[in-house]
Amino acid sequence: MKTITIHDEDATIHVELDRPEVRNAIDRLMVEELHSVCTDLERSPRILILSGAQGPSGGVFASGADIAELRDRRRDDALAGINSGLFQRIARLPMPVIAAIDGFALGGGAELAYAADFRIATARARIGNPEAGLGILAAAGGGWRLAELVGEPVAKEMLLAGKVLDGEEARALRLVTELHEPDQLIPAAFALAARIAAQDPLAIRLTKSVLAAPRDAHPAIDELAQAILFESEAKLERMQAFLDRKKSKE
Incomplete structure (x- = not known):
């Protein structure tokens, strides 16, 4: 794997988005590699933790889609549902998915987090959908999952007016359920996974x-x-x- 790092922990698999030089931006290769993870988890169901590798300036989940790649996509790419197909597959995995959000989770990064069953974060998390400012829309789940999670008024503020939520605001809206210190975020994700794994x-x-x-x-x-x-x-x-x-x- 070139864009993700996989830590296999028996009942739980931890996948780090690992392109820190571009704030873990989601490109076509990362999409393909995450599809391979889904194939494994559909065949051998386990809990999935998603997080981002630390960037040069600190924590980051995923800053969005790779803009250099996204700029060159055309109509047929949009209709192929490159990101939305992956996020839908992640949402439908047999066992729960936990998104551990530190730093930026913007655009496609936010939509990936919306597809998870659980979202936990740090206070320095920044969650938003700035797509309209780039001349596109949040077409990989932001246009409907976000409204289901936070309600239409807040979703409109984020999608139409560019509001970015910090960790405290996201917890107040129940978009994330727990806040942790950065060095405790991954242990907290594994603790949550252990509580799930204790069930049948x-x-x-x-x-x-x-x-x-x-x-x-x-x-x-x-x-x-x-x-x-x-x-x-x-x-x-x-x-x-x-x-x-x-x-x-x-």
Whole structure:
């Protein structure tokens, strides 16, 4: 891998966006390499942590798409959904995705973070979508995921007026759920991953699918997912262990 660094930690895989010389800007090669990570995680589901390698001036998640490359893209590139296809694939990974945001997460970098299931950050995080100032729009999820996450008024302020949220503002809006010191951000991401990994993996996978289902799919999809879990060995073992612990305390 030339644009990302992969740390495989058993139940969790940590991927660093690693182009610090350009503030981890997302280019076509990074997209391809992240697709290869998705292929692995679809075949062997694990929790994914996404973060950015430290830049020369400090923390950075991803400053956006590579502008030098983006400038030369034309209509057919837009219709190919280069970034949106990847981010949709990341959002649909079987197990949860955690974005650990330090410094800039702008444009495509912000849209990558929006595709995650969890976002944690540092106070110096800067999250925004400045695409309109470059003559384009946030077409890789910013135009709809952002509104779902923070509400339409804030999304419009970010997408139409160029507002950039700092870490505290993002936490107040619940766009991120935790703030940490820069040196504690990755340990905090792994702590969150450990809490997820302590749950039943199949229950996590099915719960994620149910949460992503459209409104008119409920309650049928909930009942089908529950029917699968009711037949699992893990359900029987975990419930019996719960009853045994309760009995031992009586």
